[in-house]
Amino acid sequence: MRRPTKEEGLWLVPLIIVLLLWEIIAGYVIKDPLILPRFSAVIFSIYTLRELLILDILVSLLHFGIGMTLAFSVALPMAIAMGWFRNVFRAVDPIIEIVRPIPPLAWIPLAIVWIGLNHYAAGFIIFIGAFFPILIDSYTGFRDVPRVLVETGNVLGCIGNIKLIRYVALPYALPSIATGTRVGMGVGWMCVVAAEMFGVGNSGLGYRLFQKFYFLHQMDYVVAYMLILGVLALCLDRVFRHFVEDKLFRWKKGIVK
């Protein structure tokens, strides 16, 4: 008999192996911290950099917050319009599909010219990155509302677009909106680092990593910041899942696990 409780710590084993391998290879095979700093050195760097690090995390989260808030509040109303009204979709979709493939980073020059070298310019790049995944998943949710649910609403007195959207379409689309937002957060986080790397603003994790540490060839600092970027994104995702998916979508169990 296999007991699931025994497998709970399973993820720890490969993690420890990878970290040990890293430490050994960096320390005894490569022996050059410029190419691969040791894991222990990286952890020590995190400790050394703690004050700077906290500031940079806060600035990056600020950029991220500006971008995500903007992306969500623009994408959601558009998604409702596009998903619910066929004609809006037909009219707007071509424009969306032309703009969507442009990489968010290609917007950096325009962002700087339009907004300047500040937090909002960084937020704008994150907005571009997060906007499309949120929009597309969300309008798909609104578009796919089963006819029988709309008609059930109708027969029960839920008549007219506003009521139908509020009581039928929106709750039905919420999981899609959440998925889109989660994907958008992932893309948005990559854009945080990239936007800051290109010097939009003068602090933040990406800015420090690329504009400062890399130019000084402090690879242990660089890798320390990389680790932080990964762990922070993981935390953001977990927090989102905890508060949004687990709490909001109890009814989805059985459909998706």
Added chain:
Amino acid sequence: MNHKLKLHRVTKAFQSEEVEIKALEDVNLEVKPNEFLCIIGPSGCGKTTLLRMIAGLDYPSSGEIILDGDRVSGPSPDRGMVFQEFSLFPWRTVLKNIEFGLKIRGMEDKERRQIAERYLELVGLQDFGNSYPYELSGGMKQRVAIARALATEPSILLMDEPFGSVDAQTRNVLQEELLEIWRRTKKTILFVTHSVDEAVYLADRVAVMSARPGRIIACMDIGIPRPRKRTSREANEIRERLLVLLGSKHQK
């Protein structure tokens, strides 16, 4: 006025690529108050379309549908509807599904919760009020759908093959329960099915429809007293006659 619902020369035609397809032609029907009327017919005869028009989800091309003296012109909670497909709102618990129509009407929380609990009990699911639809079996889902349709106190209950997607045993149980609900609520029920057995077991009267274009070719009173036995001689005789009616039109 001696009828609850009256269909007067109802015709429905669909336009598809320059060809007009007549789904229903000149349907006349009168349903008495408290009557349990079954509509049977071969698939594609337009019986679902007919029911949808009464619900206000479709519109007749000509003719009129009159319920309680008023012409039907759109969906409204005074006609409850149970669909063949599972139609519970998956994000609402059982109780909240039943409350839906009352909430839309603007009834306050406490009052609508009481009503919902009453109807939940009527369909025998009082232990499942806080369950989500995914936790229920097919038969239970349809019971909730019935409770939900009844909660707004509609003047007539429209049922479109509601037990079509549950297994045979459950189906028999649901039929018995529906009769009990009907007895207790004194609703007028219009029940569409393709099953002769179901119609003979449930109905006061059966309307038989022909294949496309659908029209009502016969109405038959089922005079068997309740509780009925599915295998009784009278039931078999009526089944036989209905099958002949359905079959004769098939050969056309």
